[in-house]
Amino acid sequence: MTNWITKINGSDVQHATDVHFILNGQAAESAEAVGFSVINYAPYQLRDAADEDVETRVTTLLSGVQPDDLLIVQWPMWQADARFEKIFIEKIRLIPRVKIAALLWEVMPWLMTDDLSDGTHPEMTKLRDFDLLLVGNPKLAVQLRDSGNIALPMLAIGLIDFKCQGLLKAKTDFKDLVFIDSNGTEEEMSYHGQPPFIAMADGGFGVVPAARSQYEAHTNSLELSKYLSMGLPVVIRANMAQAELVRLHNLGIVLDDLNAIDAVLADMTIMDYQEKLTAVGAWSEAVRSGYFVKRACLESIRILKLREVDYLAEI
Template sequence: MKKWLTDILQGPTFDATRQAKADIATIGQAAGYHIIDIRRYGGLKESNEALMARIQGATAGVSQGDLLVYQYPSLNDGRYEDFFIRQMHRRGVRVVALIHDIETLRDQHAPRWIHEFAFFNQCDVLIVHSERMTAYLRQQGVTTPVVYQYLLDYLDDGATDVRHAIQPQDFQRRVVLAGNLQKSQYLGDWSAQTPITVFGAANPQLTRALMANPQVDYRGSRVRRQLLRELPPTFGLAWDGNTTTYRYSSYTRYNHPHKVSMYLSHGLPVIVWKEAAVADLIVRNHLGLAIDSLDQLDQAIQQLSAADLATMLANVAQVGQLIRSGWFTRQALVAAEAKVLAPKFTLQATGPLSQKTLGR
């Protein structure tokens, strides 16, 4: 049996669309997976025959009895997703869907381009972010077995354990936000006393507001490597807001944002919404703070004792090593393999990051 894992090829972006999938492909390849490159394309007018030929070419080496981990969504059209898994099953291949996003949850309505829950039910196993995500899928009629990734990994070739172990005397009781500022329009009205450093592309109106606010240090967009060098030793803010088009905040009830892993992997404790899916893991493992609203930000940061902060920074440094090494992806892949090959087998894990500790 060979093991395969898909990767999505596209141009560079300032968000995590490409990088999260590329990191998983790198981790999987080191764990013995063969990589299948899937190129993003505008294939809406492509015939079914041409689409099938495209899939056949990408998966020519995949054989009956093999295991294939499919990073979903591929960001192609729904026909591609559907044709891909149907062709794999016709060839006797077991398919695990590693879910990055559930479009129905993110957009708050079922996407027109794919019958998402029917797709999940075609898979042999799903790798999901959280128990809440599983509960939602079950409510929608998805019966496929699941395993958990818990956190996304975040690789950094230039990282060192010393560099990303922030000492209490070097830490600043400030916050930083880096990412897609479309999700963070509230920054234009930042009124907290706690200063914030902001990285990301902003429209002209938001840019003017950020530049005019003395509590905001707006630094614009950065490519990944440059951003990681410039992250200040502060709390990382993982706080998405809703817009008229997307309910980003509501989506965090189910998914684990990539920026949380970016912060933790580089030594920064995080601040998250108390209702976010990742909040329980953060609080249980003393990796940051969970608050109800940004109105509580100043008080939460200032009331944190020096001893609690030192413990938090030490815990973040330890977990950061796991994230930078790809541990969360590896354990999810191993769990998915076991679920496919021996579905009735169970094993109680132990240790500081066991299933019990992680709230499973």
């Protein structure tokens, strides 16, 4: 039995600057580290291709998959032609006893419209074809179940892994606020020769941007993971999906209104800050090492192949 994960191979520019390609590649690397094999594919230009041509390409990609294998599909697959994803899943289902999970990076209908009540979009129907959904957090899982009408088992991953490289600086000035731009990936991360983080801060709190939509309030924050990878505690709004995780593990400050931060920092002592730094340490290492995707991959095996479900699997 072989365990597989998909990986999209784009241009050098895409893998250096497009966050979807970067996270997809990092996830595939993490999966390989726990024994998964990779199915590589490209962003094909198939709009003028006949259905038979798309089927031939997909069949070739899946030629190594055998009965009883497990396949994690990083979803969406970032293809211009929607037929590719549909045919990809259909072809997998023709292989006896193969289990398939979706590592869900985006819920495309909700991303495009911000209508979290829409469970009828064809893209939502595709999600129901999987055996397991690996979703960002419990808040999104509940929304998918209640509004998306998805009754599949779901496992909340917890955090986005972010493989920032370089040594962490000692944290001294704890009352600074650090801001990074989620769109500046080429300059803000070290990945396959790209420059290191420009904001390897020596203290303070990383400010997680407010959700710009209902959908963003249900998704995992890449900025949160960037700050944790730097070893920084965070400031996060209470309506964000990961606010409870931050509160529960003392990873920073949770506020209803960011305007209250000055008063909170005025009352904070260096001892308070050191406690948060200590709490962040293990989470920083986990994010930097790809722990959350590795765990999701191993949990997929346990749930789908070994059929073991306990409190670790948030079903």
